[in-house]
Amino acid sequence: MIRGTVVGQVWATRKARGLEGRKLLLVAARDADGGPTGRLVVAIDVLDAGVGEDVTVAFGSGARNVLRPGPENRDLLCDAAIAVIVEGAG
Amino acid sequence: MIRGTVVGQVWATRKARGLEGRKLLLVAARDADGGPTGRLVVAIDVLDAGVGEDVTVAFGSGARNVLRPGPENRDLLCDAAIAVIVEGAG
């Protein structure tokens, strides 16, 4: 996973089948010092995260498992998903 | 997924089996501030995206699922695909 900050949401009507009704968040990745790296990730959110919140994003099969536990989830169009809303770190 | 801007299309006659008839777009990745990162991705497009459009690109099984829902899609030669044509963000 990476750690990042939610910076916005994506709006779209033309999108691939499998993304209908999915909430897509823009997440700005954080570096080891907690600052922004500049890297932007677009992640599916089922945890109801809001702008400004500190989150972790999972990729690959980890991301699909956020939406529905595998192995019967290979049909999910999801390569990145919000996995944790961070309350504290240290 | 990453977010990027379509900057062109690739033309080729010598290509691997499985790419016949596929439209391949060049996408310049965007950073957390919306600017270009310099990173270039070549993605399959089935959403009819055009040059200059703001898109997201999915990777891995997410990309294959853009073309055909899994799990019976492991024969697809696709590691990156246009998943969303972005209309707005914020």
Added chain:
Amino acid sequence: MIRGTVVGQVWATRKARGLEGRKLLLVAARDADGGPTGRLVVAIDVLDAGVGEDVTVAFGSGARNVLRPGPENRDLLCDAAIAVIVEGAG
């Protein structure tokens, strides 16, 4: 795998199913000279690593196999896991 240093732990109550009871560590990646790269990874830990320890982090199916050997582990929400606590290198 990458090599890094454990720099902290993540605390959360809102998290995806499958992460209950999991210990999530923040790992700062190290470069070829042993210094910090700035890259931050969030990894599941089952080896009881502590802050300041030198570790390696595995990704993808390698990470799932740290938690439970495959192939029957595709339900694990894990894309990064502590694989080794490094005692020496050279």
Added chain:
Amino acid sequence: MIRGTVVGQVWATRKARGLEGRKLLLVAARDADGGPTGRLVVAIDVLDAGVGEDVTVAFGSGARNVLRPGPENRDLLCDAAIAVIVEGAG
């Protein structure tokens, strides 16, 4: 996929089983402006690409599918393969 330029070939006698007879090319990745990024990828080639040619490289299951269509190709030792020899872009 990424886009890059073939800059050479790798020669070796000690290599893993599954790479016998495989042609391994060195590809220098190109950025969004067409210039070199400095990143180097080693990719299997079955399209007979030559030094100086403009190519795309596929990764993961996409790369395995360049060699043999899936899903029965998980035995292939291939994480990167030349997918397209680019004739034009724009």
Added chain:
Amino acid sequence: MIRGTVVGQVWATRKARGLEGRKLLLVAARDADGGPTGRLVVAIDVLDAGVGEDVTVAFGSGARNVLRPGPENRDLLCDAAIAVIVEGAG
């Protein structure tokens, strides 16, 4: 695959099940000009590579296939493996 130079070996007693008896090498990635990128990878070695040798490293299923051909290798804790010991390039 990436190309790199073996710069050392990792020693550990506390490690995940599946890594017992595995030789873990530190590999410094090389860029398109042959120089160091600074990136460090930790890879399993079954080719008996030594410090200073020029190698390629495979990732994902490619890495698992270096150890044992798939598809029955998903239990292997291996996300990176030495695939080739490079003798020459050009």
